[in-house]
Amino acid sequence: MKLNKIALALVAVAAAPLAANAGVTISPLLLGYHVTDDISDTADKQREILRTGKNLYEDANGNQIGDGSRGNSNGGIAKESGLYTGAALGIELTPSTQFQVEYGVSNTNGEASEDSADAGINRFDVEQTMISGNFLIGTEEFTGYTDGALKPYVLVGAGQSKIEVENQEQYDDSNGNTVTAGTEVSSSKDTIGNLGLGAMYRINDALSLRGEARAIHNFDNNWWEGMALAGLEVVLGGHLAPTVAVPPMEEPMVDTAPIVIVESDLDSDGDGVPDSIDACPGTPMNVVVDERGCPVPVDITDELKMELRVFFDNDKSAIKNQYKPEIAKVAEKMREYPNSTARVEGHASKTGPSARYNQRLSEARAVAVKSMLTNEFGIAPNRLSTVGYGYDQPIAPNDTEEGRAMNRRVYAIITGDKTMTVEQTKDMVVQ
Incomplete structure (x- = not known):
């Protein structure tokens, strides 16, 4: 034949x-x-x-x-x-x-x-x-x-x-x-x-x-x-990920209530604006207000940097159940920080038949973590990058079983930031 x-x-x-x-x-x-x-x-x-x-x-x-x-x-x-x-x-x-x-x-x-x-x-x-x-x-x-x-x-x-x-x-x-x-x-x-x-x-x-x-x-x-x-x-390159439905954005509510002006010289909330023209009565102490007595908003940026480590059995790329909660925490943070990204690095111990085999095994381990984030937790694939290093970057000696177990790993770095609007306080230093 x-x-x-x-x-x-x-x-x-x-x-x-x-x-x-x-x-x-x-x-x-x-x-x-x-x-x-x-x-x-x-x-x-x-x-x-x-x-x-x-x-x-x-x-x-x-x-x-x-x-x-x-x-x-x-x-x-x-x-x-x-x-x-x-x-x-x-x-x-x-x-x-x-x-x-x-x-x-x-x-x-x-x-x-x-x-x-x-x-x-x-x-x-x-x-x-x-x-x-x-x-x-x-x-x-x-x-x-x-x-x-x-x-x-x-x-x-x-x-x-x-x-x-x-x-x-x-x-x-x-x-x-x-x-x-x-x-x-x-x-x-x-x-x-x-x-x-x-x-x-x-x-x-x-x-x-x-x-x-x-x-x-x-x-x-x-x-x-x-x-x-x-x-x-x-x-x-891995199978196509299923489409994740994104809920439509809601239009913000705009307060169009008219301002009622009461002639009075009292300042009940102590914000420096008389009650007669205070559009936001009851403002907490130490909050900066505008001429209408309403809190002054300010944008602050919160940065995200976290790490993920997943260890694998010898010659395997399947993720063990004990690491799934850690991967779920990473997905939760990435949803909280919409512009965050993750670099997923795969590694292997020096036990395979060849350097090429260990290279492919390290890549498969990185892809497995990416696939779980994408398929099970809905993280967009373009926010995740994978790379395999074979056994070129050990963190422990490869001549002991304990060292090889440490080297059979995926190491992921997740970075990003988000901007939040808060009420400015008098003791807040605005850069």
Whole structure:
């Protein structure tokens, strides 16, 4: 079975400029079983379409048959069921729906018709290549249920199928011409439609296992094929975060009550403004007031700076339950300070198989904290940045278990500020 190297190269080249964007998916290898000859109606139609040979011939009455493009007296073949290999590149349109371009190959033997067998042609190599664009629509779009690692989906798509037949034995066609082994003797290029059911099992925010059952309809020749496949899906930059609803802003209330002036020289609240013109009676002592006796507002800036530390088990990027309350506190502060941002740094101990492996592990740990802040607590992704340092920045020696446990960490720095309007007091120094 040939693994199509061109398809894998196309996936790698197309994914390179998209790697920094969230929601780009790659399935580098899809393995499946492609069913054709087990469906009798399909096999019969394939034998009718895929005639062995491309030369004109005459029947028993001397009538010329065919147009030189397909068909002779050697009969036809049907493609046998066999292994399917492919690859796919996609992009998430919503957190539960994506569009994928898939390229795959099924290379099997051909089952000869009785006419082909009588002519001495028994061995064929049949290669079927398929390229299609498919929508993977998650059931979350219909149910609204988003919890859980298992993500069922419906697949709908269309594309093109090309079948090429090569003979593996030398034979003479109906005109007496010798056809050598390894010659293409028939082909068919057709439009196909895909309909299937499948599910993704998310191992973490970057990796998912995929399983699927698919029906394939050949529109040009009106036959059906079937396929069951499985593979691994990689997400670059993390999955798209669900949209968080923001309540509409309310218009501030404006006090339009008329000012009542009472002639009096009393100053009941001691703010220096007589009651006769005091629009804000009862002002507390030590509060600065204007000529109407109302407190003078002043803006003050409150700065936020906090840290977050999360430690991980060896070779893991899953966040342990004991750290979720700390992450929740960070989210609460970031909501309180709307312009605050967080830099999430991932680190690893020096125990992995390679520096590259530890680098990826440190990045995955940083992304896990970012995903929890985004997906569970509604913090906008553009307020969070992630970086992985591998094992280049240890805070403890890596030659002890205690030191390695300290180095398996995420360290986040949260900074920001907010401006508040308060009543100015007489002992307040305004800069």
